[in-house]
Structure formats: C-alpha cells, structure tokens
Amino acid sequence: MNITIRRAEPGDYEAVRQIYSGPRAVWGTLQLPFPSAESWRKRLEPADGVFSLLACAENEVIGHLGLHTFPNAPRRRHIGQIGMAVRDDWQGKGAGTALMQAAVDLADKWLNLTRLELEVYTDNEPAIRLYKKFAFTVEGRLARFAFRDGQFVDAYMMARLRV
Numbered sequence: 707m708n709i710t711i712r713r714a715e716p717g718d719y720e721a722v723r724q725i726y727s728g729p730r731a732v733w734g735t736l737q738l739p740f741p742s743a744e745s746w747r748k749r750l751e752p753a754d755g756v757f758s759l760l761a762c763a764e765n766e767v768i769g770h771l772g773l774h775t776f777p778n779a780p781r782r783r784h785i786g787q788i789g790m791a792v793r794d795d796w797q798g799k800g801a802g803t804a805l806m807q808a809a810v811d812l813a814d815k816w817l818n819l820t821r822l823e824l825e826v827y828t829d830n831e832p833a834i835r836l837y838k839k840f841a842f843t844v845e846g847r848l849a850r851f852a853f854r855d856g857q858f859v860d861a862y863m864m865a866r867l868r869v
C-alpha cells in the first residue's frame with residue numbers, strides 16, 4: 707500500500723470531517739457524532755505550534771494526526787500532544803504507523819521535542835499497540851476520563867520520552 711504523508715490545508719476540512727465521523731473514529735476519540743464541516747474548517751486553519759498531518763492513498767485522504775506544541779510556553783516547549791484517527795474503512799492497513807512515524811520524525815529531528823504525550827481509552831487495543839510500537843509507555847490511568855456511548859470510560863496517559 708503506497709501511503710504518503712502531507713500537511714493538511716484548510717481546504718481538506720471535508721475529508722477530515724469524514725474521517726472523524728466514522729463510528730470507530732468517534733469511539734476511539736473525543737469527537738461527537740455528527741461533526742460539523744465548519745468546525746473542522748476552523749480547526750484546520752494554520753495556528754501557532756499546530757501541525758496537522760494527513761495520510762493519503764489512492765488520491766484520497768485516509769487519516770489525520772494533530773501534533774500540538776507550545777512554542778510560547780517556555781517551560782512546555784519540549785512537549786508535543788498527539789491526537790489521531792484513520793478513516794474507518796482504512797484502519798489496520800498501515801496509515802496510523804505512517805502518520806506516527808512522520809510525527810515522531812518531526813518531533814525528534816526538527817522540533818527538538820523530548821516528550822510526546824497522549825491519552826488513549828484503556829480498551830482501545832489497536833491504538834495502544836500502535837503507541838507501544840513507537841516506545842510510548844503507560845504513565846497512569848485516568849478514571850472516568852470521558853463519557854462514551856452511554857458510559858464512562860477510563861484512559862491511559864501515555865508518553866514517549868526521547869533520551
């Protein structure tokens with residue numbers, strides 16, 4: 707599978723909205739069902755310290771990863787926070803790995819970030835496996851982290867420290 711990575715542009719909002727409207731994507735993230743195109747258009751506008759990456763295959767946008775950094779917070783300048791989703795019909799085909807590899811390269815080799823962090827629901831096995839593959843470790847459990855489909859769900863705080 708030939709998967710390429712590029713920076714998201716504001717005009718990609720419809721494709722990104724579609725990624726986050728899939729039931730699996732909603733289940734694994736903090737998105738609500740029925741995402742609005744306008745809110746995604748605003749979220750993809752260039753913002754200081756935000757790197758929105760897209761995975762593309764067969765001329766389609768199939769995955770999104772947001773890397774949020776803190777260039778204006780001197781004591782948090784070494785940190786990146788990650789959120790991601792692959793379109794439901796493309797999961798398990800390598801797009802998540804390609805996105806995470808691009809984010810880690812950006813963080814390690816260009817932004818000099820030494821701590822990448824994220825939260826993941828404790829029952830999200832594919833995501834936890836992906837993160838462990840990139841040397842993220844579990845730092846703690848966040849009880850009742852979010853409400854999902856009628857019940858509270860716990861999350862792990864995971865981080866990857868570059869030594």
Ligand SMILES: CC(C)(COP(=O)(O)OP(=O)(O)OC[C@H]1O[C@@H](n2cnc3c(N)ncnc32)[C@H](O)[C@@H]1OP(=O)(O)O)[C@@H](O)C(=O)NCCC(=O)NCCS
Nearest residue numbers: 730731734791792797798799800801802803832833835836
């Ligand atoms: C989690 C997610 C981003 C992973 O992306 P992906 O493109 O499906 O992942 P990949 O195909 O690159 O696989 C990465 C690893 O995940 C694991 N994995 C993938 N699909 C899996 C499945 N169905 N069951 C168990 N593990 C799975 C494997 O360990 C795999 O690595 P390997 O093939 O080298 O063993 C994607 O499944 C997704 O978007 N899920 C819904 C939204 C979500 O949960 N986002 C994360 C929020 S924290």
